[in-house]
Amino acid sequence: MVAALAVSTSALAGPPPEGVEFKPRRGFFTETDIGMFFTLGGENTYSNAQSYLQLGVGYDLTETISLGLHFGLGSSAANCFAGYLPDSDICALSDNFTVAFGDMTAAYHVRMTDRLYLTPKVAAGYTRLDPAPVDVEGDPGRSVNALNAGVGIGIEYGTMMDHFSVGADFLARYVIGPNIPTFALFPRVKYTF
Numbered sequence: 001m002v003a004a005l006a007v008s009t010s011a012l013a014g015p016p017p018e019g020v021e022f023k024p025r026r027g028f029f030t031e032t033d034i035g036m037f038f039t040l041g042g043e044n045t046y047s048n049a050q051s052y053l054q055l056g057v058g059y060d061l062t063e064t065i066s067l068g069l070h071f072g073l074g075s076s077a078a079n080c081f082a083g084y085l086p087d088s089d090i091c092a093l094s095d096n097f098t099v100a101f102g103d104m105t106a107a108y109h110v111r112m113t114d115r116l117y118l119t120p121k122v123a124a125g126y127t128r129l130d131p132a133p134v135d136v137e138g139d140p141g142r143s144v145n146a147l148n149a150g151v152g153i154g155i156e157y158g159t160m161m162d163h164f165s166v167g168a169d170f171l172a173r174y175v176i177g178p179n180i181p182t183f184a185l186f187p188r189v190k191y192t193f
Contacts, residue, residue, distance in 0.1 A: 029060065029193065031058075033169070034054075038182070039183070040181045048077040048079075050074055054186065065108060076095075081133040082133060098128075103124060103125030117156045120154075122150070127146050127148040128143055128144070129143060147176045154188065164191055167187070168188060169188055
C-alpha cells in the first residue's frame, strides 16, 4: 500500500495535461460585456437599474498591465437631475436618458491563483447624455457631451478553453460637468488572440 501511494504521488508530480504548463494568453483582445447600469444623485436619489452593453478591444502590454478602448451604453430611468417644476413632482427636463461612454481603460492584473486574477482598473473618456438631463441653453431635447473619469474592480478567470477568459466588473464613473455619478455591474467574456 505504501508503494502504491508513493507511485501515485510521483505520478502527480509529472508534466501537466497535454505536456504544457497553463499560462493565460496575453496580447490583443476583444471583450463583450452585458450587465446592469444605474445613476445616483438627482431628485430621486437613484435610478432604476437598466441594461448595460459594453464592447471593447485592447492589448495586454505585460503579464500584469493591459490597456483598452471601450464603448459602453446604458440608460438612467426615473431619476431627475434638473429639479422639479414648481409645486409639482414633474421633472423640468427628462428624467430618462441614454448614457453613451467612449473610454480608455487601464487594468492591473493581480494574480490570486493560476487562473484567477483580481483586476483593479481606471477609466477616462467621453460621455454623451441624450436627451439632456440637466439645464442646457436652447432646445431641451438636445444632448449633452462631457468628460468622465472612473475606477473599477473586477475578477478574471482563464478558462480551460484556449483564448477565452470570463469575469465580472464593477465600474463607477463620474460624468464631469453635469455631475452625474454612474455605476455598472457586468459579467465579462474576453477573447485573446
